[in-house]
Amino acid sequence: MTTHKALENYKGRLKKKLELALSHNDIQACTHIGKLLVEIPELDAKAWLLLSEVYRRTKRTEDALDAIDKGLKLQPNHPHHVAQQAFCLLSNGNFSDLIPALRHAKELNIQDTWSLDILGTSSASIDEHTLAIHFFTKATKIAPSVLRFRHNLAMSQIALGRTIEAEKNFRNIIKESPSSGKAYWGLSLIDRCKSSDLKDLIKIANSESSTEEEKVFARFSLGSLLEKNKNFEESFKYYKLGNDSKRRQIKFSIHEEKNKFSKIKQTFNKDWISNKESGNQTDQVIFICGLPRTGTTLIERMLSSHSSVTPYGELRNFGIALKKLCERPLNLDYDLDTIHASAKLPMQQLGETYLSSIPKDDNHTTHIIDKNPFNFLYIPLIAKSLPNAKIIHMTRDPMDTCFSNYKQLFSAVAFYSYDLEELAEYYLLYRNLTEYWEQQLPSQVTRISYENLIENPKRELEKLLGFCELQWEDECLNHPNTKSQVATASAMQARKPIYHSSVGKWKAYQKFLSSALDILIQAEIKLN
Known part of the structure; x- marks a missing residue:
């Protein structure tokens, strides 16, 4: 056997071993085999693909991108390599490069569902739902039995207001998989759960044969459906069952949060704000922040109806930018x-x-909106790094805020929201911190009350547009007709005309919410 042939055989064995290790997510084996493989000269495209995934899983995101770039040079339009590049760009927070990569992938005739799934997921992760629909539609046509593709397609359809199509997809999932609590949950997001679904939902929520995940989805769906039917006692029962189940699945410590908030306030104190140098002078960005479910989506849609404003959704870019510069893992929380x-x-x-x-x-407007609610954690850093940015802090009645968070099943944020006492404690932390920022940075931070906004939208919008140094446009009051996407739990409400029914909703559940209410009252928090 020639030396070249022996080397090729050795490389082939390593690739097979690495594929197996990746399939079992054996990180230690992946790392060891990867070190051996990368030493071999003239690796082929498949080897670079495998190495890229090893580096991605071990948080070496720059190395992952470098590896897949080498693979793409050898096989420029191979579906696996194109998809892996998108995945690596997403993992590394390179969103400005990710969108062109996804648009390029759309032009290719990709028929591989593994690649289409990654491309669709990457698109949806950055709120590029038109692209996501393209990829998931193709994946669903190729593999109609893979219900995950259909569910993801429906979720992106919701974001674009295509609720009739989304409902059809969720109903098709239920037809194929009657125990899909997740599909019922999708229906509840667009207010399409019906009383006729009640019996099946109760069965999923309580059956020993249901997975814990399906039970959680079914319980939140039941809470919503029973609330719509004004059966508040049974509604709360299922909201609580869903929250209790979810709380057992996650790691969260309110004590760690208290330490974090204390550290933030101590670090970015009055002296830091007064003495820290200023950064880029652009006035392009308008930030909208606050806790989830406080009206951030509503005000985003109002402002984005202005001819000078483009909404960018819930960008993660600011937190990622500071973590990169601090050389901290992107998947970590904003830790001490x-x-x-x-x-x-x-x-x-x-x-x-x-x-x-x-x-x-692409719209070439003068302003963009970054509507990540949790940017409230970074307000002093935003104010100093972008001193001409405008920061809008949305607030809502404390108990409406807490209860609205409690009855929402979030994807990968708001871990504080699944226990009423922890939720109230977190609310106090948030409130104390944001009040401090408002005191220290009055020219850059303005507070908008959800209740005031829906009571007199024209008055509040006039004040807000003045704060943002934008001229009045009547179209801002015509926000239900805005065609921008809404990729949040508020998707349906934000597309409706302004309504008052969400004010004081918690009062129907007051007797069940005493553990949170007592904490807020003890802290002398004023309720509406």
Whole structure:
């Protein structure tokens, strides 16, 4: 056997071993085999694909991108490599490069469901739901029995207001898989669960044969359906069952959150705000923040109806930018080490890193909206790195805020929301912190009350447009007709005309919410 042939055989064996290790998610084996494989000269495209995935899973995101780029040079339009590049760009927070990569992938005649799934998921993750629908539609046609593709397709259809199509897809899933609590949950998001679904939902929610995940989805769906039917006692029963189940599945410590909020306030104190240098002078970005379910989506749709404003959805870019500059893992929370390191960052560099990560505005408007609610954690860093940015803090009645969070099943955020006491404690942390930012940064941060907004939208919008230095446009009051997507739990409500029924909703459940209510009353929090 020649030396070349022996080397090729060795490389082939390593690739097979690495594929097996990846399929079992054996990170230790992946790392070991990857080190052996990368030493071999003239690797083929498949080897670079495998190495890219090893690096991605071990959080070496730059190495993962470098590896897949080498694979793409050898096989430029191979579906697996194109999809892997998108996945790596997503993992590395390179959103400005990800969108062109996804658009390029759309032009290819990809028929591989593995690749289509990754491309669709990557698109949906950055709220590019038109692209996501393209990829998931193809995947569903190729593999109609894979219900996950159909569910993801329906979720992107919801984001674009295509609720009739979404309902049809959810109903088709239920037809194929009657125990799909997740499909019923999707229906509940668009207010399409019916009284005729009640019996099946109760069965899923309580059956020993249901998975814990399906039970959680079914219980939240039941809570919503029974609330619509004004059966508040049974509704709360299922909301609580769903929350209790979800709370057991996640890791969350309110004590750690208290330490984090204390560290943030101590670090970004009055002296830091007064003495820290300013960064990029652009006035392009309008930030909308606050807790989820406080009206952030409504105000985004109102502002994005303005001819000078483009909505960008719930961008994760600011948090990712500061973690990159602090050389912290992107998947970590805003932990104590990152808080400490971020205070030392050059503000010009932070502002420019954030701005460069934002995809190009195809509408060529003068302003964009970043509507990530949890940007409230970064307000002083935003204010210093982008001193001409406008920061809108949306607030809502404390108990309406807490209960609206409690009855919402979030994807991968708001871990504080699945226990009423923890929820109320977190609300106090958030409120204390944001009140401090408003005091220290009055020219950059303005507070908008959800209740005031729906009571007199014209008055509040006039004030808000003045704050953002934008001229009045009547179209801002015509927000239900805005065609921008809504990729949040508020999708249906945000597309409706302004309505008052969401004010004071918690009062129908007051006798069940005492554990949260007592904490807020003890803290002397004023309720509407």
